Amino acid sequence: MxxxxxxVVVIGGCGFLGHHIVSQLLELESSVxxxxxxxxxxxxxxxxxxxxxxxxxxxxxxxxxxxxVRPRVIIHxxxxxxxxxxxxxTLYYKVNVDGxxxxxxxxxxxxxxxxxxxxxxxxxxxxGVSDLVMADETYPVLGTPQQSEIYSHTKGIADELxxxxxxxYGGMLTVSIRPAGIFGEGxxxxxxxxxxxxxxxxxxxQLGDNKNRFDFTYVGNVANAHILAAQKLVExxxxxxxxxxxxxxxxxxxxxxxDDPYNFWTYARTAWAAAGDKTDPKDxxxxxxxxxxxxxxxxxxxxxxxxxxxxQPGTTRQKVKFSCMTRTYSIDKAKSRLGYKPLWGMKEGIxxxxxxxxxxxxxxxxxxxx
Numbered sequence: 001m002x003x004x005x006x007x008v009v010v011i012g013g014c015g016f017l018g019h020h021i022v023s024q025l026l027e028l029e030s031s032v033x034x035x036x037x038x039x040x041x042x043x044x045x046x047x048x049x050x051x052x053x054x055x056x057x058x059x060x061x062x063x064x065x066x067x068x069v070r071p072r073v074i075i076h077x078x079x080x081x082x083x084x085x086x087x088x089x090t091l092y093y094k095v096n097v098d099g100x101x102x103x104x105x106x107x108x109x110x111x112x113x114x115x116x117x118x119x120x121x122x123x124x125x126x127x128g129v130s131d132l133v134m135a136d137e138t139y140p141v142l143g144t145p146q147q148s149e150i151y152s153h154t155k156g157i158a159d160e161l162x163x164x165x166x167x168x169y170g171g172m173l174t175v176s177i178r179p180a181g182i183f184g185e186g187x188x189x190x191x192x193x194x195x196x197x198x199x200x201x202x203x204x205x206q207l208g209d210n211k212n213r214f215d216f217t218y219v220g221n222v223a224n225a226h227i228l229a230a231q232k233l234v235e236x237x238x239x240x241x242x243x244x245x246x247x248x249x250x251x252x253x254x255x256x257x258x259d260d261p262y263n264f265w266t267y268a269r270t271a272w273a274a275a276g277d278k279t280d281p282k283d284x285x286x287x288x289x290x291x292x293x294x295x296x297x298x299x300x301x302x303x304x305x306x307x308x309x310x311x312q313p314g315t316t317r318q319k320v321k322f323s324c325m326t327r328t329y330s331i332d333k334a335k336s337r338l339g340y341k342p343l344w345g346m347k348e349g350i351x352x353x354x355x356x357x358x359x360x361x362x363x364x365x366x367x368x369x370x
Contacts, residue, residue, distance in 0.1 A: 005234060007033045009071040011056060011103060012078030016186045017119060017179075019044035020223040021075055028227075035069045037062070038078065044186065056099035059106060066110045073230050074107050076100065076162075077119040079155070081189055089150050096154035100161055108169025115173055115233035116162065117226050122180035122215070122255055122329055123149065124156035128318070131212075131326040137178075137253050137333050148318075159253065166251035173233040173250035177226055180257045180329055184219030184349055185356035191271060195357055198272040203279045207292045208324035210265040215257040215328045218349030221342045225256045228338045247337060254334040260346045261328045270347060274354035292320040 008025060012018040013036030025034050026046060034049045041051035050069070054061045056078055078099065080091050100118065107113045125139040126132050128148035141156040159176045166174040183190040197203060232249040236242065243249075262270070272279070287295075292315070299313035334340040344352070 004030060005032045005230065006072040007035065007070055008073040008075065008230075009035045009037055009066070009069055011037050011074065011076040012119075013049075014038040014041050014044045014051075015077060016184075016188050017182060017219055017222060018075075018077040019046075019186065020184070020219050021077065021226050022046060022049060024220075024223050024227055035065075035071070037065055057094055057102055059102050062102060063106045063109060066106050070110065071107075071113055073115045073117070073234065074103065074113055075117045075119075075226055075230060076103055077226075079119070080151075092150055092154040096151075096158045097161070100158040104161065104165045104169070104174075108165070108172060111170055113169075113172045114237040115230045116165070116175075117230050117233070118159065118162040118174065118176045119226070120159040120162075120176045120178045120253065121152060121155045122178045122257070122327075123152040124159050124178060126152070126327060128152065129321060129325070132328065133326060134328050134330045135255075136330040137255060163251055163253060171237060173237055175229045175233055175249055175251070176253040177222070177229055178253055178255045179217050179222040179225070180255065180327070181214065181216035182219050182222050183216055184353040187219070187353060187357075190216070191353050191357060194268050194271045195275055195354065197268070198275050198277050203269070203272050203277050204284055206265050206284050206286050207320055208264070208289045209286065210263050212264050212324055212326040213261040213328050214264045214267065214326070215261050216267055216346065217256055217258045218342070218344045218346070218353070220344050220349070220352075221258060222256055224343055225254070225334065225338065225340050228340055229254065232338060249337055252333075252337070254338060254340075255329045255331055256334055256340065257329050257331050258342045258344075258346050258349065259331055260342070262346060264323055267346075267350070270350050271354055274351050275358060289320065289324045292324075293317055296320050 010018050010022050013022045022034055022036060025032055036049055037052045037054050039055060041053050052065050054065060056062060080095050107116055124141045125135055127142055127146050141159055143156060144153050147153040162174045162176050229249060236250050296315045296317045299315055303311055303313045
């Protein structure tokens, strides 16, 4: 892929998705100068990349870095990991909303940025409870009380901020990428939780009948979608006339998946099998959703009484609902306007991710023994 990007800043470029984007940027045929801005830049580093430690809500620091680096493209992936803990609401607002607003304002003040690509989430159009079948970008972004997850609520606010900033700061063009269920090498949430079930010897249990379809997305494909979007924005910026409405990318949102929904537990079992699980499907104990909800309700009450809301059990009502719901998305818009298509299939992506985690686990065990 050839792209005349020039200077690119990847916000959160030492994180899970961010470092995959950096890796793919470095593989572009044309020259590109990559800079990473992250809260801490000690991991996932590349020799030819410049790194800056910074809080994205600190305007003076961010502006100083932008003025020094003079980016043409900014790709913003930074966000707290999805979690539920005391104070998480404040953190989500600070990073997802205030941080994104600050980055947009600083990028606009620098005055030479062509493209601003934001990592949103497919969950911004989902209430976290209902089934969602082949939803597309015409679905509205949900806020509370319709939106049940504070993470998704704040991501949705930032998503709308980014799109509203298209052409607001001179000619800077913006786009929002909404990936669904990212997994892969360096994953900090999806695959680690799935594999922990295998390591704990609990693969013979299943919540629900496994008829619910779910969209997951391999991280390499998500990274590629960001670069394609940046490329389209740069091309649009340099045009004398804007593209037709049905080809427009700037000011638009794009859902991204692997275009291959899996039954929820089939995804987990594919990962477990890649890690070495030999469980016979005939031996799996299926727990009905209704029973799972009753168990989760009891556990939540017990934990509330013991920890006063400061800690949650491993099984919650939300997790039971999540594992039993259908959530699929249409990516026709990304295909037609970005030219997006998955470069890695689901099974290949799962195997690549699991192999990476198995190597890390073996290395960790080796370090403990030595």
